[in-house]
Amino acid sequence: MSKNCIYISLLSLLTFASCEKEKMTPANTSNxxxxxxxxxxxxxxxxxxxxxxxxxxxxxxxxxxxxxxxxxxxxxxxxxxxxxxxxxxxxxxxxxxxxxxxxxxxxxxxxxxxxxxxxxxxxxxxxxxxxxxxxxxxxxxxxxxxxxxxxxxxxxISSEYEQYLKLRFKEHKLLYDLQFKNEKITLQDQRELIINWEKFILKHKDFKFIDLAKKSYTDNLTMYLFGTPEKPTFEISAKKLYMENEQEYISFVKNNPKLISAEITKKFLKHFYVNDKNFTAEEFYIDLKEFTKAEIAERIK
Incomplete structure (x- = not known):
């Protein structure tokens, strides 16, 4: 499917969702x-x-x-x-x-x-x-x-502390198993963590460690959208999403229209497609990262 066709399909999907509702760094960046x-x-x-x-x-x-x-x-x-x-x-x-x-x-x-x-x-x-x-x-x-x-x-401890520690356990174990067992962190793993962290921070807004919970949410959503240096979600030089990630994001937006995470993903995709011709590869990445960072911060402030 051509990029234009994908973009048109996405815009149709976004319009439908709107009606229904009425943490890969480029090789030269050191993080x-x-x-x-x-x-x-x-x-x-x-x-x-x-x-x-x-x-x-x-x-x-x-x-x-x-x-x-x-x-x-x-x-x-x-x-x-x-x-x-x-x-x-x-x-x-x-x-x-x-x-x-x-x-x-x-x-x-x-x-x-x-x-x-x-x-x-x-x-x-x-x-x-x-x-x-x-x-x-x-x-x-x-x-x-x-x-x-x-x-x-x-x-x-209380249920909110229990939920928080359980989520931190799951999050940490994924990274631990990646290092020691070479068990890859799948898009499904990331998606589940994002959804669960979102539910937690919305339900427990006054939690003692809410800032750390928001940080975990931000880090996991950022990894979901940008990947890691070893496994990025798009080809930087070509400014092209890998098919697996593109299909994942479109499916996520379609199936979860009420989630903040899906709305951020929708805006990430739209910004990606609109600006992929407007910048050099490095400028494109930086612009997309700053845009996404601002969107997340605005939605969970």
Whole structure:
């Protein structure tokens, strides 16, 4: 099907939907595939000048303290513990990454020829429930394994906290399995996460971690529309959507006319088709990314 035909079909679809209703970067752009809030410089939890060994002991002790306190906690107390220890443990993990800078800077180049010192570190951090997380082709940091907080607080917190931790678990596990099991993140996986995050942020607007929930929604919707450096959704030089993605987006818009995510996808497609002849490849990508970013921010502010 020619692009003009597709565009005409899309406009017809969009008109119908309107009536019914009345986070691939270009090769030369340097962005990590994963972005996240880091707490290592937080003045309330400053852990400067501590070495990795001290931080490991500190992390173990805090994990034990949390488990001990959680045994006697009611739901409100458990939620307070989550708020406190999510930040505490995140600070320690971020600080371990800082303390292990030399190891992390060379980790990508070791491949299957890791020295015993690195293998021992892998076992140590594995025992702690941490892993070497791949951020991009050369960068690593440390991350708590998927499901740690969900499994620890399961059935001990309110339904909104339970839903939030479950969604974070699913989101994190997709990235973890991609790194360690080479299990590809499918368009269906992304679509389901987007829909579930949208439902969550609309239902729980006053949730304590609503900003992080919105960030997860934004990151997942952005990945859905733009892909990753390894698997983009369109050919940048030709400014042409891959057929699988194009069909997915048109189907998503058609089948979910009331979703904010579908409306953003509809505007993404329209902007794509209208402007693919107006810019160079790099300008086109930047313009599309900025347009989409603004649309998401406007709809979930």
């Amino acid at each position: 990590d595939t994963i972005t996240e809030v880091h707490y290592a410089s937080d003045p309330d939890y400053a852990l400067a000048n501590k070495n990795a060994q001290e931080l490991v002991v500190h992390f173990e002790n805090e994990q034990k303290n949390l488990q001990k306190k959680l045994k006697k906690a009611n739901k409100k107390e458990a939620e307070a513990l989550f708020i406190d220890y999510y930040k505490k443990l995140s600070v320690i993990v971020d600080s371990i990454s800082v303390a292990e800078t030399n190891t992390l800077n060379t980790y990508h180049s070791l491949g299957n020829t890791k020295p015993d010192s690195i293998l021992r570190k892998e076992k140590l951090y594995e025992k702690l429930g941490l892993y070497f997380r791949k951020l991009d082709s050369t960068k690593y940091d440390f991350k708590i394994k998927p499901g740690y907080f969900y499994n620890l607080f399961h059935k001990k």
